[in-house]
Amino acid sequence: xxxxxxxxxxxxxxxxxxxxxxxxxxxxxxxxxxxxxxxxxxxxxxxxxxxxxxxxxxxxxxxxxxxxxxxxxxxxxxxxxxxxxxxxxxxxxxxxxxxxxxxxxxxxxxxxxxxxxxxxxxxxxxxxxxxxxxxxxxxxxxxxxxxxxxxxxxxxxxxxxxxxxxxxxxxxxxxxxxxxxxxxxxxxxxxxxxxxxxxxxxxxxxxxxxxxxxxxxxxxxxxxxxxxxxxxxxxxxxxxxxxxxxxxxxxxxxxxxxxxxx
Numbered sequence: 001x002x003x004x005x006x007x008x009x010x011x012x013x014x015x016x017x018x019x020x021x022x023x024x025x026x027x028x029x030x031x032x033x034x035x036x037x038x039x040x041x042x043x044x045x046x047x048x049x050x051x052x053x054x055x056x057x058x059x060x061x062x063x064x065x066x067x068x069x070x071x072x073x074x075x076x077x078x079x080x081x082x083x084x085x086x087x088x089x090x091x092x093x094x095x096x097x098x099x100x101x102x103x104x105x106x107x108x109x110x111x112x113x114x115x116x117x118x119x120x121x122x123x124x125x126x127x128x129x130x131x132x133x134x135x136x137x138x139x140x141x142x143x144x145x146x147x148x149x150x151x152x153x154x155x156x157x158x159x160x161x162x163x164x165x166x167x168x169x170x171x172x173x174x175x176x177x178x179x180x181x182x183x184x185x186x187x188x189x190x191x192x193x194x195x196x197x198x199x200x201x202x203x204x205x206x207x208x209x210x211x212x213x214x215x216x217x218x219x220x221x222x223x224x225x226x227x228x229x230x231x232x233x234x235x236x237x238x239x240x241x242x243x244x245x246x247x248x249x250x251x252x253x254x255x256x257x258x259x260x261x262x
Contacts, residue, residue: 015041032157063156063227069149076100078140085185087205088212091122093144096205098122101129107137162224165194169221195219196229 019041030038072087074097087093101118108114108129118125130137165173173194182189182201190199197214215229222229233241 015044036157061158061160061225063158063223063225070146071149072144072146074142074144076140076142078137083185086188088210090144090146092203092205094122094126097142097144098125099205101125105129156220156223156227158220158223158225160225164230165221194222196222 018038072090072093073084074087074093075082075084076097077083085093085096087096098118102125105118109116114128119128126142130140130142164170177191177193180187180190180192188199188201190197192198195218197217199210199212199214201210203210213231213233218229224230228243231241231243232239
């Protein structure tokens with residue numbers, strides 16, 4: 001640490017020098033942490049000149065962003081269309097591709113070694129149709145690969161004295177909620193409330209109604225010092241997750257709380 005190379009008198013001299021130069025600095029050139037530190041230094045220097053005690057700084061914790069996640073991109077083409085779809089994992093992408101293959105299985109009937117009905121296994125179905133090296137169909141093919149998803153990269157500064165937004169702030173956030181409809185094949189419908197994104201959509205590849213909650217863009221005021229956002233999830237009348245804002249997550253929900261990290 002740089003401060004270890006200076007004695008207390010040197011550090012005080014550096015702080016006062018920074019305060020004197022503070023008015024000539026463009027705040028936009030400084031990080032949020034630097035601005036906060038200089039503000040507190042100015043407060044302390046002013047208090048010293050007026051024989052007052054400086055105000056106590058808010059105790060905060062710094063939460064680093066999570067590593068990037070992944071999404072799977074499937075591109076399928078033939079003589080009639082060229083389609084790109086987005087999937088949460090490789091299995092759901094292969095399920096989508098296998099569904100297409102089963103619909104055109106008649107193209108293979110009669111070829112040596114090909115069964116009359118497609119296999120029940122998705123990977124086997126795709127392998128039969130496109131060939132082990134994806135070169136079995138001259139006018140058809142597919143590419144399937146994973147891409148990293150860029151996440152909010154900034155470090156969060158969260159007060160240790162966490163308080164969930166009060167009634168008025170919560171009501172205003174609810175009134176400001178936004179619905180984002182799906183506009184093309186590369187996005188999905190979701191509701192945004194105070195930065196929290198809740199996706200609900202039909203996943204025909206997996207044959208399910210999929211609900212997904214994304215917290216990376218949640219407002220800082222929702223984030224607790226441990227990096228989690230309190231969630232309470234119900235399906236019909238059944239509570240499937242209760243990680244309330246009061247204290248620590250309930251017993252037995254440690255794994256669920258970990259999945260709720262930003």
